[in-house]
Amino acid sequence: MCAMQQAVECIAQAIVETNNIGVCLVDACAPDMPIIYINRGFENITGYTAAEVVGKNCRFLQGAHHDQPSVPLIAEAIRQHRTMSVVLKNFRKNGEEFFNHLHLFPLYNQAGELTHYVGIQNDVTALKRDEEALRHENTTLKRTVQQRTDELQEFVSELQSELRIQKRLEAQLREMNSLLETKVEERTSELRVALEKQKALNEIRARFIMTVSHEFRTPLSGVALATGILKKFVEQFSPEERQEQLDNIREAVEHLTELIDEVIFISKSEANKLDFHPHPVDIRHLCASIIAQAQRIDTHHHDFIVRCSEPELMIDADERLLRSALTNLVSNAVKYSPPHTAVEVEILPNDTSVVIAVKDQGIGIPAEDLTNLFEPFHRAANAQTIQGTGLGLSIVKNAIQRHGGTIDVRSVLNTGTVFTITMPRKQDNEAERSYA
Protein backbone atom coordinates (compact mmCIF):
# COMPACT_ATOMS: atom_id res chain seq x y z
CA MET A 1 0.00 0.00 0.00
CA CYS A 2 1.47 3.35 -1.09
CA ALA A 3 1.65 6.33 1.27
CA MET A 4 -1.04 8.16 -0.64
CA GLN A 5 -3.49 5.30 -0.35
CA GLN A 6 -2.62 5.04 3.33
CA ALA A 7 -3.41 8.74 3.79
CA VAL A 8 -6.74 8.38 2.04
CA GLU A 9 -7.69 5.46 4.26
CA CYS A 10 -6.67 7.53 7.29
CA ILE A 11 -8.98 10.36 6.18
CA ALA A 12 -11.80 7.87 5.56
CA GLN A 13 -11.21 6.33 8.98
CA ALA A 14 -11.26 9.82 10.57
CA ILE A 15 -14.53 10.64 8.88
CA VAL A 16 -16.06 7.33 9.85
CA GLU A 17 -15.11 7.86 13.44
CA THR A 18 -16.13 11.48 13.70
CA ASN A 19 -18.97 12.28 16.09
CA ASN A 20 -20.91 14.91 14.19
CA ILE A 21 -20.72 13.82 10.56
CA GLY A 22 -22.96 10.89 9.74
CA VAL A 23 -21.79 8.25 7.28
CA CYS A 24 -23.90 5.41 5.96
CA LEU A 25 -23.27 2.74 3.40
CA VAL A 26 -26.12 1.48 1.26
CA ASP A 27 -26.18 -1.73 -0.80
CA ALA A 28 -27.08 -0.65 -4.30
CA CYS A 29 -27.58 -4.18 -5.53
CA ALA A 30 -29.95 -5.43 -2.80
CA PRO A 31 -33.67 -4.76 -3.25
CA ASP A 32 -34.81 -1.35 -1.88
CA MET A 33 -31.15 -0.42 -1.22
CA PRO A 34 -30.90 -1.20 2.51
CA ILE A 35 -28.39 0.42 4.87
CA ILE A 36 -25.58 -1.93 5.62
CA TYR A 37 -23.45 0.34 7.78
CA ILE A 38 -23.67 3.56 9.79
CA ASN A 39 -20.99 5.34 11.83
CA ARG A 40 -21.20 6.95 15.27
CA GLY A 41 -21.86 10.33 13.79
CA PHE A 42 -25.04 8.91 12.16
CA GLU A 43 -26.12 7.55 15.50
CA ASN A 44 -25.40 10.88 17.19
CA ILE A 45 -27.33 12.84 14.66
CA THR A 46 -30.36 10.54 14.30
CA GLY A 47 -30.52 8.98 17.75
CA TYR A 48 -30.86 5.49 16.12
CA THR A 49 -28.39 2.67 16.76
CA ALA A 50 -26.83 0.65 13.96
CA ALA A 51 -28.93 -2.32 14.98
CA GLU A 52 -32.10 -0.28 14.50
CA VAL A 53 -31.27 1.00 11.00
CA VAL A 54 -29.25 -1.65 9.21
CA GLY A 55 -31.43 -3.41 6.64
CA LYS A 56 -33.79 -0.44 6.26
CA ASN A 57 -33.95 2.03 3.39
CA CYS A 58 -32.82 5.51 4.36
CA ARG A 59 -36.20 7.04 3.58
CA PHE A 60 -37.58 6.14 7.05
CA LEU A 61 -35.67 9.21 8.26
CA GLN A 62 -38.11 11.41 6.29
CA GLY A 63 -41.04 10.35 8.51
CA ALA A 64 -44.27 11.22 6.69
CA HIS A 65 -42.57 14.05 4.71
CA HIS A 66 -41.97 12.28 1.41
CA ASP A 67 -43.29 15.19 -0.62
CA GLN A 68 -40.21 17.40 0.00
CA PRO A 69 -38.92 19.04 -3.18
CA SER A 70 -35.45 17.47 -2.69
CA VAL A 71 -36.72 13.84 -2.56
CA PRO A 72 -37.23 13.46 -6.34
CA LEU A 73 -33.70 14.89 -6.81
CA ILE A 74 -32.28 11.92 -4.79
CA ALA A 75 -34.30 9.40 -6.80
CA GLU A 76 -33.12 11.06 -10.02
CA ALA A 77 -29.45 10.98 -8.92
CA ILE A 78 -29.70 7.30 -7.95
CA ARG A 79 -31.27 6.43 -11.27
CA GLN A 80 -28.46 8.24 -13.11
CA HIS A 81 -25.71 6.94 -10.72
CA ARG A 82 -24.64 10.53 -9.97
CA THR A 83 -23.14 12.23 -6.96
CA MET A 84 -25.50 14.70 -5.45
CA SER A 85 -26.04 17.06 -2.56
CA VAL A 86 -29.37 18.17 -1.02
CA VAL A 87 -30.83 19.46 2.19
CA LEU A 88 -33.61 17.27 3.56
CA LYS A 89 -35.98 17.55 6.44
CA ASN A 90 -35.44 14.40 8.56
CA PHE A 91 -36.59 13.20 11.96
CA ARG A 92 -34.54 11.87 14.83
CA LYS A 93 -35.62 8.84 16.75
CA ASN A 94 -37.21 11.04 19.40
CA GLY A 95 -39.39 12.65 16.68
CA GLU A 96 -37.39 15.89 16.64
CA GLU A 97 -37.09 17.45 13.24
CA PHE A 98 -33.67 18.26 11.86
CA PHE A 99 -32.22 19.42 8.59
CA ASN A 100 -29.87 16.98 6.97
CA HIS A 101 -27.37 18.18 4.40
CA LEU A 102 -26.89 14.93 2.49
CA HIS A 103 -24.07 14.14 0.06
CA LEU A 104 -24.50 10.95 -1.98
CA PHE A 105 -21.64 9.21 -3.71
CA PRO A 106 -21.98 6.06 -5.91
CA LEU A 107 -19.27 3.32 -5.46
CA TYR A 108 -18.21 0.98 -8.28
CA ASN A 109 -16.33 -2.41 -8.28
CA GLN A 110 -13.36 -3.35 -10.40
CA ALA A 111 -15.69 -4.20 -13.29
CA GLY A 112 -17.16 -0.71 -13.08
CA GLU A 113 -20.52 -1.89 -11.84
CA LEU A 114 -22.42 0.11 -9.21
CA THR A 115 -22.27 -1.70 -5.94
CA HIS A 116 -22.89 0.81 -3.12
CA TYR A 117 -23.87 4.35 -2.24
CA VAL A 118 -22.13 6.30 0.51
CA GLY A 119 -24.25 8.93 2.27
CA ILE A 120 -22.51 11.71 4.22
CA GLN A 121 -24.85 13.58 6.55
CA ASN A 122 -24.46 16.93 8.17
CA ASP A 123 -26.95 18.29 10.74
CA VAL A 124 -27.51 21.81 9.44
CA THR A 125 -30.56 22.49 11.62
CA ALA A 126 -28.83 25.28 13.50
CA LEU A 127 -27.66 26.81 10.27
CA LYS A 128 -31.13 26.37 8.78
CA ARG A 129 -32.66 27.88 11.91
CA ASP A 130 -30.28 30.81 11.69
CA GLU A 131 -31.18 31.14 8.04
CA GLU A 132 -34.88 30.94 8.86
CA ALA A 133 -34.45 33.44 11.65
CA LEU A 134 -32.49 35.61 9.29
CA ARG A 135 -35.17 35.22 6.62
CA HIS A 136 -37.84 35.93 9.21
CA GLU A 137 -35.95 38.89 10.52
CA ASN A 138 -35.43 40.00 6.98
CA THR A 139 -39.14 39.64 6.26
CA THR A 140 -40.00 41.49 9.46
CA LEU A 141 -37.48 44.12 8.57
CA LYS A 142 -38.86 44.30 5.07
CA ARG A 143 -42.38 44.55 6.46
CA THR A 144 -41.28 47.22 8.92
CA VAL A 145 -39.51 49.06 6.18
CA GLN A 146 -42.58 48.69 3.98
CA GLN A 147 -44.74 49.86 6.87
CA ARG A 148 -42.47 52.80 7.55
CA THR A 149 -42.36 53.49 3.86
CA ASP A 150 -46.14 53.34 3.72
CA GLU A 151 -46.38 55.57 6.77
CA LEU A 152 -43.87 57.95 5.23
CA GLN A 153 -45.76 57.83 1.95
CA GLU A 154 -48.96 58.58 3.81
CA PHE A 155 -47.24 61.34 5.74
CA VAL A 156 -45.82 62.75 2.54
CA SER A 157 -49.16 62.60 0.77
CA GLU A 158 -50.81 64.20 3.83
CA LEU A 159 -48.11 66.82 3.75
CA GLN A 160 -48.66 67.26 0.06
CA SER A 161 -52.39 67.62 0.47
CA GLU A 162 -51.82 70.06 3.34
CA LEU A 163 -49.42 71.88 1.12
CA ARG A 164 -52.03 71.90 -1.62
CA ILE A 165 -54.62 73.26 0.80
CA GLN A 166 -52.16 75.84 2.00
CA LYS A 167 -51.33 76.74 -1.57
CA ARG A 168 -55.02 76.99 -2.39
CA LEU A 169 -55.57 79.16 0.67
CA GLU A 170 -52.63 81.28 -0.30
CA ALA A 171 -54.02 81.58 -3.82
CA GLN A 172 -57.43 82.50 -2.41
CA LEU A 173 -55.80 85.00 -0.11
CA ARG A 174 -53.84 86.45 -3.01
CA GLU A 175 -57.02 86.57 -5.08
CA MET A 176 -58.96 88.27 -2.29
CA ASN A 177 -56.08 90.61 -1.73
CA SER A 178 -55.93 91.58 -5.37
CA LEU A 179 -59.72 91.89 -5.43
CA LEU A 180 -59.48 94.19 -2.45
CA GLU A 181 -56.71 96.13 -4.11
CA THR A 182 -58.79 96.42 -7.26
CA LYS A 183 -61.78 97.57 -5.21
CA VAL A 184 -59.64 100.14 -3.41
CA GLU A 185 -58.20 101.29 -6.71
CA GLU A 186 -61.67 101.47 -8.26
CA ARG A 187 -63.00 103.41 -5.31
CA THR A 188 -59.98 105.71 -5.32
CA SER A 189 -60.30 106.37 -9.02
CA GLU A 190 -64.06 106.90 -8.60
CA LEU A 191 -63.33 109.42 -5.89
CA ARG A 192 -60.63 110.99 -8.03
CA VAL A 193 -63.05 111.23 -10.95
CA ALA A 194 -65.73 112.71 -8.68
CA LEU A 195 -63.18 115.15 -7.31
CA GLU A 196 -62.00 116.08 -10.81
CA LYS A 197 -65.62 116.51 -11.86
CA GLN A 198 -66.31 118.70 -8.85
CA LYS A 199 -63.12 120.66 -9.54
CA ALA A 200 -64.05 121.07 -13.20
CA LEU A 201 -67.55 122.14 -12.15
CA ASN A 202 -66.12 124.65 -9.71
CA GLU A 203 -63.81 125.96 -12.40
CA ILE A 204 -66.69 126.27 -14.85
CA ARG A 205 -68.72 128.05 -12.18
CA ALA A 206 -65.84 130.39 -11.32
CA ARG A 207 -65.22 131.09 -15.00
CA PHE A 208 -68.95 131.69 -15.52
CA ILE A 209 -69.09 134.17 -12.65
CA MET A 210 -65.94 135.90 -13.91
CA THR A 211 -67.34 136.12 -17.43
CA VAL A 212 -70.71 137.38 -16.19
CA SER A 213 -68.87 140.02 -14.18
CA HIS A 214 -66.89 141.05 -17.29
CA GLU A 215 -70.01 141.07 -19.43
CA PHE A 216 -71.84 143.31 -16.96
CA ARG A 217 -69.01 145.82 -16.63
CA THR A 218 -69.08 146.97 -20.24
CA PRO A 219 -72.77 148.09 -20.39
CA LEU A 220 -72.42 149.46 -16.84
CA SER A 221 -69.46 151.42 -18.08
CA GLY A 222 -71.68 152.77 -20.88
CA VAL A 223 -74.31 153.83 -18.34
CA ALA A 224 -71.71 155.46 -16.06
CA LEU A 225 -70.19 157.37 -18.98
CA ALA A 226 -73.53 158.59 -20.38
CA THR A 227 -74.91 159.71 -17.01
CA GLY A 228 -71.60 161.38 -16.10
CA ILE A 229 -71.49 163.17 -19.47
CA LEU A 230 -75.10 164.32 -19.14
CA LYS A 231 -74.39 165.73 -15.67
CA LYS A 232 -71.20 167.42 -16.77
CA PHE A 233 -72.35 168.89 -20.06
CA VAL A 234 -76.11 169.14 -19.68
CA GLU A 235 -76.00 172.95 -20.00
CA GLN A 236 -74.06 173.04 -23.23
CA PHE A 237 -75.73 170.00 -24.91
CA SER A 238 -78.25 170.34 -27.68
CA PRO A 239 -81.47 168.34 -27.28
CA GLU A 240 -80.13 165.84 -29.86
CA GLU A 241 -76.90 165.37 -27.92
CA ARG A 242 -78.87 164.87 -24.72
CA GLN A 243 -81.12 162.38 -26.48
CA GLU A 244 -78.09 160.45 -27.77
CA GLN A 245 -76.84 159.94 -24.20
CA LEU A 246 -80.29 158.95 -22.99
CA ASP A 247 -80.55 156.44 -25.86
CA ASN A 248 -77.15 155.04 -24.92
CA ILE A 249 -78.33 154.59 -21.32
CA ARG A 250 -81.51 152.92 -22.51
CA GLU A 251 -79.62 150.56 -24.82
CA ALA A 252 -77.08 149.65 -22.16
CA VAL A 253 -79.84 148.99 -19.63
CA GLU A 254 -81.70 146.81 -22.13
CA HIS A 255 -78.50 144.89 -22.80
CA LEU A 256 -78.00 144.46 -19.06
CA THR A 257 -81.58 143.26 -18.62
CA GLU A 258 -81.13 140.77 -21.43
CA LEU A 259 -77.91 139.55 -19.83
CA ILE A 260 -79.59 139.13 -16.46
CA ASP A 261 -82.50 137.20 -17.98
CA GLU A 262 -80.15 134.93 -19.85
CA VAL A 263 -77.90 134.30 -16.85
CA ILE A 264 -80.96 133.46 -14.77
CA PHE A 265 -82.20 131.11 -17.50
CA ILE A 266 -78.86 129.32 -17.63
CA SER A 267 -78.49 129.01 -13.87
CA LYS A 268 -82.10 127.75 -13.55
CA SER A 269 -81.53 125.34 -16.37
CA GLU A 270 -78.33 124.01 -14.81
CA ALA A 271 -80.11 123.52 -11.47
CA ASN A 272 -82.92 121.68 -13.35
CA LYS A 273 -85.33 124.36 -12.19
CA LEU A 274 -86.60 125.65 -15.53
CA ASP A 275 -90.35 126.11 -15.69
CA PHE A 276 -91.52 123.37 -17.98
CA HIS A 277 -95.19 122.94 -18.82
CA PRO A 278 -95.62 121.01 -22.05
CA HIS A 279 -98.91 121.10 -23.90
CA PRO A 280 -99.86 120.49 -27.54
CA VAL A 281 -98.30 123.15 -29.79
CA ASP A 282 -98.73 123.52 -33.55
CA ILE A 283 -95.06 123.66 -34.53
CA ARG A 284 -95.79 124.92 -38.04
CA HIS A 285 -97.84 127.80 -36.68
CA LEU A 286 -95.16 128.59 -34.08
CA CYS A 287 -92.38 128.70 -36.71
CA ALA A 288 -94.48 130.87 -39.01
CA SER A 289 -95.11 133.33 -36.19
CA ILE A 290 -91.41 133.49 -35.26
CA ILE A 291 -90.42 134.05 -38.89
CA ALA A 292 -93.08 136.78 -39.25
CA GLN A 293 -91.72 138.55 -36.17
CA ALA A 294 -88.13 138.30 -37.48
CA GLN A 295 -89.24 139.69 -40.84
CA ARG A 296 -90.91 142.66 -39.16
CA ILE A 297 -87.72 143.80 -37.40
CA ASP A 298 -85.25 142.78 -40.15
CA THR A 299 -83.75 145.80 -41.90
CA HIS A 300 -81.61 143.74 -44.31
CA HIS A 301 -84.35 142.34 -46.51
CA HIS A 302 -83.69 138.64 -45.98
CA ASP A 303 -85.75 136.10 -47.85
CA PHE A 304 -87.76 134.30 -45.11
CA ILE A 305 -89.10 130.81 -45.87
CA VAL A 306 -91.04 128.23 -43.81
CA ARG A 307 -91.35 124.73 -45.30
CA CYS A 308 -93.68 122.09 -43.90
CA SER A 309 -95.53 119.28 -45.69
CA GLU A 310 -98.35 119.31 -43.11
CA PRO A 311 -100.91 122.11 -42.78
CA GLU A 312 -100.75 121.59 -39.03
CA LEU A 313 -98.25 119.64 -36.90
CA MET A 314 -98.92 119.17 -33.18
CA ILE A 315 -96.15 118.32 -30.74
CA ASP A 316 -95.94 118.40 -26.93
CA ALA A 317 -93.79 121.35 -25.93
CA ASP A 318 -93.38 124.21 -23.50
CA GLU A 319 -94.30 126.93 -25.96
CA ARG A 320 -92.38 129.71 -24.20
CA LEU A 321 -89.15 127.68 -24.08
CA LEU A 322 -89.44 126.39 -27.63
CA ARG A 323 -90.29 129.88 -28.94
CA SER A 324 -87.25 131.33 -27.18
CA ALA A 325 -84.98 128.61 -28.68
CA LEU A 326 -86.28 128.99 -32.25
CA THR A 327 -86.30 132.81 -32.04
CA ASN A 328 -82.67 132.66 -30.96
CA LEU A 329 -81.71 130.47 -33.94
CA VAL A 330 -83.68 132.56 -36.44
CA SER A 331 -82.28 135.85 -35.14
CA ASN A 332 -78.76 134.36 -35.32
CA ALA A 333 -79.44 133.34 -38.92
CA VAL A 334 -80.48 136.94 -39.69
CA LYS A 335 -77.66 138.50 -37.71
CA TYR A 336 -74.86 136.43 -39.25
CA SER A 337 -75.93 136.48 -42.92
CA PRO A 338 -75.74 139.17 -45.61
CA PRO A 339 -78.79 141.15 -46.80
CA HIS A 340 -81.12 139.55 -49.33
CA THR A 341 -80.03 135.97 -48.56
CA ALA A 342 -82.47 133.25 -47.53
CA VAL A 343 -83.33 132.41 -43.91
CA GLU A 344 -85.20 129.14 -43.98
CA VAL A 345 -87.03 127.03 -41.44
CA GLU A 346 -87.82 123.49 -42.57
CA ILE A 347 -90.07 121.17 -40.54
CA LEU A 348 -89.86 117.42 -41.22
CA PRO A 349 -92.27 115.15 -39.32
CA ASN A 350 -91.22 111.57 -38.41
CA ASP A 351 -93.20 108.89 -36.54
CA THR A 352 -92.12 109.86 -33.05
CA SER A 353 -90.17 113.04 -33.62
CA VAL A 354 -90.07 116.27 -35.56
CA VAL A 355 -86.92 117.66 -37.16
CA ILE A 356 -86.66 121.45 -37.39
CA ALA A 357 -83.81 122.80 -39.49
CA VAL A 358 -82.87 126.49 -39.38
CA LYS A 359 -80.70 127.37 -42.38
CA ASP A 360 -78.87 130.51 -43.43
CA GLN A 361 -76.43 131.55 -46.16
CA GLY A 362 -74.24 133.49 -43.75
CA ILE A 363 -70.64 133.76 -42.64
CA GLY A 364 -70.57 130.23 -41.17
CA ILE A 365 -68.79 129.02 -38.04
CA PRO A 366 -65.07 128.09 -38.01
CA ALA A 367 -64.57 124.34 -37.42
CA GLU A 368 -62.51 124.99 -34.27
CA ASP A 369 -65.42 126.86 -32.70
CA LEU A 370 -68.00 124.10 -33.31
CA THR A 371 -66.98 121.98 -30.28
CA ASN A 372 -67.58 124.70 -27.70
CA LEU A 373 -70.32 126.44 -29.63
CA PHE A 374 -73.02 125.69 -27.04
CA GLU A 375 -70.88 126.61 -24.01
CA PRO A 376 -71.98 129.75 -22.14
CA PHE A 377 -70.18 132.93 -23.32
CA HIS A 378 -68.39 131.09 -26.10
CA ARG A 379 -68.36 133.24 -29.21
CA ALA A 380 -66.90 132.13 -32.53
CA ALA A 381 -63.79 133.93 -33.77
CA ASN A 382 -65.70 135.53 -36.66
CA ALA A 383 -68.62 136.66 -34.44
CA GLN A 384 -66.63 138.91 -32.12
CA THR A 385 -67.55 142.14 -33.87
CA ILE A 386 -71.24 141.29 -33.91
CA GLN A 387 -73.24 142.25 -30.83
CA GLY A 388 -74.14 139.28 -28.62
CA THR A 389 -73.86 137.96 -25.10
CA GLY A 390 -72.49 134.51 -25.98
CA LEU A 391 -75.36 132.93 -24.08
CA GLY A 392 -77.90 132.47 -26.89
CA LEU A 393 -76.88 129.02 -28.17
CA SER A 394 -76.32 127.79 -24.65
CA ILE A 395 -79.91 128.75 -23.89
CA VAL A 396 -81.16 127.09 -27.09
CA LYS A 397 -79.43 123.84 -26.21
CA ASN A 398 -80.77 123.86 -22.65
CA ALA A 399 -84.32 124.56 -23.86
CA ILE A 400 -84.20 121.74 -26.43
CA GLN A 401 -82.64 119.27 -24.01
CA ARG A 402 -85.32 120.12 -21.48
CA HIS A 403 -87.78 118.64 -24.00
CA GLY A 404 -85.64 115.52 -24.42
CA GLY A 405 -84.61 116.78 -27.83
CA THR A 406 -81.21 117.18 -29.47
CA ILE A 407 -79.49 119.90 -31.45
CA ASP A 408 -76.77 119.57 -34.10
CA VAL A 409 -74.92 122.07 -36.22
CA ARG A 410 -73.33 121.85 -39.64
CA SER A 411 -71.54 124.85 -41.06
CA VAL A 412 -69.37 125.87 -44.00
CA LEU A 413 -67.38 129.08 -43.60
CA ASN A 414 -68.72 131.90 -45.79
CA THR A 415 -71.41 129.60 -47.19
CA GLY A 416 -73.91 128.99 -44.44
CA THR A 417 -74.99 127.20 -41.30
CA VAL A 418 -77.74 124.66 -40.53
CA PHE A 419 -78.94 124.06 -36.98
CA THR A 420 -80.97 120.85 -36.78
CA ILE A 421 -83.28 120.31 -33.83
CA THR A 422 -84.89 116.92 -33.23
CA MET A 423 -87.88 117.13 -30.88
CA PRO A 424 -89.90 114.20 -29.53
CA ARG A 425 -93.57 114.54 -30.50
CA LYS A 426 -94.83 113.40 -27.10
CA GLN A 427 -93.71 114.35 -23.61
CA ASP A 428 -94.43 111.71 -21.00
CA ASN A 429 -95.61 113.24 -17.75
CA GLU A 430 -93.21 111.20 -15.72
CA ALA A 431 -90.23 112.90 -17.36
CA GLU A 432 -91.70 116.22 -16.37
CA ARG A 433 -92.14 115.15 -12.77
CA SER A 434 -88.70 113.56 -12.36
CA TYR A 435 -87.02 116.50 -14.02
CA ALA A 436 -88.89 119.05 -11.94
Place this chain on the structure above:
Amino acid sequence: MAKVLIVEDDKIVRSGLKVLMVNEGFETYFTDDGNEALRLAQQHKPDVILCDIAMPIMDGYEVLKNLRARPETASIPVLFLTAKITKEEERIGLDMGVNAYLKKPMWPEEILEQVKKFIKK
Protein backbone atom coordinates in the same frame (compact mmCIF):
# COMPACT_ATOMS: atom_id res chain seq x y z
CA MET B 1 -54.58 170.95 -28.83
CA ALA B 2 -53.92 167.64 -27.00
CA LYS B 3 -54.79 164.50 -28.97
CA VAL B 4 -56.51 161.39 -27.60
CA LEU B 5 -56.94 158.04 -29.38
CA ILE B 6 -59.80 155.81 -28.22
CA VAL B 7 -59.66 152.06 -29.02
CA GLU B 8 -62.90 150.39 -27.88
CA ASP B 9 -65.12 147.75 -29.50
CA ASP B 10 -68.29 148.45 -27.47
CA LYS B 11 -70.39 150.95 -29.42
CA ILE B 12 -71.91 152.72 -26.41
CA VAL B 13 -68.68 153.02 -24.42
CA ARG B 14 -66.83 154.23 -27.52
CA SER B 15 -69.52 156.85 -28.19
CA GLY B 16 -69.46 158.02 -24.56
CA LEU B 17 -65.66 158.34 -24.48
CA LYS B 18 -65.71 160.24 -27.79
CA VAL B 19 -68.31 162.77 -26.54
CA LEU B 20 -66.38 163.17 -23.28
CA MET B 21 -63.03 163.84 -24.94
CA VAL B 22 -64.44 166.12 -27.65
CA ASN B 23 -66.28 168.21 -25.04
CA GLU B 24 -63.13 168.48 -22.95
CA GLY B 25 -61.52 170.06 -25.98
CA PHE B 26 -59.28 167.21 -27.10
CA GLU B 27 -58.58 166.34 -30.70
CA THR B 28 -60.18 162.88 -30.63
CA TYR B 29 -59.61 159.80 -32.78
CA PHE B 30 -61.48 156.55 -32.27
CA THR B 31 -61.70 153.01 -33.63
CA ASP B 32 -62.90 149.49 -32.66
CA ASP B 33 -60.03 147.80 -34.53
CA GLY B 34 -56.49 147.26 -33.24
CA ASN B 35 -54.85 147.52 -36.66
CA GLU B 36 -56.64 150.79 -37.37
CA ALA B 37 -55.51 152.01 -33.93
CA LEU B 38 -51.84 151.36 -34.85
CA ARG B 39 -52.32 153.27 -38.09
CA LEU B 40 -54.00 156.22 -36.35
CA ALA B 41 -51.30 156.32 -33.67
CA GLN B 42 -48.55 156.36 -36.29
CA GLN B 43 -50.29 159.06 -38.30
CA HIS B 44 -51.52 161.45 -35.55
CA LYS B 45 -49.07 160.80 -32.69
CA PRO B 46 -51.73 161.16 -29.93
CA ASP B 47 -50.72 162.36 -26.42
CA VAL B 48 -52.66 159.53 -24.79
CA ILE B 49 -54.15 156.27 -26.02
CA LEU B 50 -57.19 154.92 -24.13
CA CYS B 51 -57.47 151.26 -25.04
CA ASP B 52 -59.82 148.36 -24.25
CA ILE B 53 -58.29 144.88 -23.81
CA ALA B 54 -60.95 142.34 -24.89
CA MET B 55 -61.42 143.09 -28.58
CA PRO B 56 -61.88 140.92 -31.65
CA ILE B 57 -59.07 140.34 -34.17
CA MET B 58 -56.40 142.23 -32.17
CA ASP B 59 -56.69 142.61 -28.41
CA GLY B 60 -55.33 145.46 -26.27
CA TYR B 61 -52.20 143.49 -25.31
CA GLU B 62 -51.27 143.14 -28.96
CA VAL B 63 -51.98 146.83 -29.60
CA LEU B 64 -49.70 147.80 -26.69
CA LYS B 65 -46.92 145.45 -27.83
CA ASN B 66 -47.07 146.81 -31.38
CA LEU B 67 -47.08 150.43 -30.21
CA ARG B 68 -44.03 149.84 -28.02
CA ALA B 69 -42.25 147.99 -30.82
CA ARG B 70 -42.36 151.00 -33.15
CA PRO B 71 -40.03 153.93 -32.37
CA GLU B 72 -42.61 156.56 -33.48
CA THR B 73 -45.23 155.29 -31.01
CA ALA B 74 -43.09 153.62 -28.32
CA SER B 75 -43.26 156.52 -25.89
CA ILE B 76 -46.98 157.34 -26.20
CA PRO B 77 -48.71 156.72 -22.82
CA VAL B 78 -51.23 153.89 -23.06
CA LEU B 79 -54.13 153.52 -20.58
CA PHE B 80 -56.07 150.27 -20.46
CA LEU B 81 -59.79 150.79 -19.80
CA THR B 82 -61.12 147.31 -19.28
CA ALA B 83 -63.67 144.95 -17.71
CA LYS B 84 -60.80 142.62 -16.73
CA ILE B 85 -60.68 143.67 -13.11
CA THR B 86 -58.97 140.86 -11.20
CA LYS B 87 -55.57 141.35 -9.55
CA GLU B 88 -54.05 138.73 -11.90
CA GLU B 89 -55.38 140.49 -14.98
CA GLU B 90 -54.15 143.85 -13.71
CA ARG B 91 -50.71 142.32 -13.04
CA ILE B 92 -50.51 141.10 -16.68
CA GLY B 93 -51.26 144.61 -17.95
CA LEU B 94 -48.83 146.36 -15.62
CA ASP B 95 -46.09 143.82 -16.38
CA MET B 96 -46.50 144.63 -20.05
CA GLY B 97 -45.72 148.23 -19.22
CA VAL B 98 -49.11 149.90 -19.58
CA ASN B 99 -49.08 153.41 -18.05
CA ALA B 100 -52.38 153.07 -16.16
CA TYR B 101 -54.87 150.30 -15.57
CA LEU B 102 -58.45 151.65 -15.41
CA LYS B 103 -61.26 149.31 -14.40
CA LYS B 104 -64.76 149.48 -15.87
CA PRO B 105 -67.17 150.92 -14.96
CA MET B 106 -65.56 154.31 -14.36
CA TRP B 107 -67.11 157.75 -14.04
CA PRO B 108 -66.15 160.31 -16.73
CA GLU B 109 -64.38 162.58 -14.19
CA GLU B 110 -62.12 159.72 -13.10
CA ILE B 111 -61.25 158.88 -16.69
CA LEU B 112 -60.50 162.53 -17.48
CA GLU B 113 -58.31 162.84 -14.38
CA GLN B 114 -56.20 159.86 -15.49
CA VAL B 115 -55.96 161.08 -19.10
CA LYS B 116 -54.97 164.61 -18.05
CA LYS B 117 -52.18 163.23 -15.82
CA PHE B 118 -50.41 161.98 -18.90
CA ILE B 119 -51.15 165.03 -21.06
CA LYS B 120 -49.52 167.41 -18.56
CA LYS B 121 -46.26 165.45 -18.72
